[in-house]
Amino acid sequence: MCIRNVIIASLLLAVMVISGCEATKRTINQINAFPVSDDIKLGLQVSQEIASKPAEYPVLPEQSNQEVYRYVKGIRDKILSTGQIKHRSAFKWELKIIDDDKTLNAFVTPGGYIYIYTGLIKFLDSEDELAGVLGHEIAHADRRHATRQMTKNGAIGMLGQAVLGNKNAVGQVLGSLVGLKFSRASEEEADEYSVNYLCRTSYNAAGAAGFFVKLQGKGGAPPQFLSTHPSSGNRIVDIKTKAKNLGCRGSKRNVLEYSKIKAKL
């Protein structure tokens, strides 16, 4: 993650980590000082910043990878069509794959620009697992976690500058999105909504748990970006419990189709 203003970024990070520790399911910040239109503007600024840094964010060209894009966007569209996405038509929901096999990550900007790394696609084993991750990212954008959290953290001035296109501020917002510095409460809510979305598809609704199950199977410490998050074990239990409580019936995993797509990367 590239941050130009290290001091301000460190302060911002410290505030976010602290808020992450204090947050619980009940205390997620509902107040948002920004109108929805600012999420959209901010997303556009951040997506332009990403496009201007191909060395750091090598986007997989869509033209020469049409089948892979069609497949991943098809999963996204199933989630967007569940009737559960409040900002379905207002947000962009643009999806780009970042060609970086070493990075296990996915992130979303405010306003719904979704980025998923080839490293994560290759790490997962089935379509429902990827659907779970996409549902999680879509929830972060649709629930407006970034602007809500920055409202709570008092980063309104900085975010306001980013909305207006201040390069330094845009870079900082991007850095915190890539570094997955959402609060614990936001992460729990994104997991919960992922189940809620998938429950209205034919997929196994607990698909998002697959990522954490695989991480545990790998042994060792979780990647650094997960270290301030709720523990993998808790998240697996929470996701599966939610799917059970909602009475989700879907069971589709599409392991074979998924492996064919992975082979194209």
Ligand SMILES: [Zn+2]
């Ligand atoms: Zn997240």
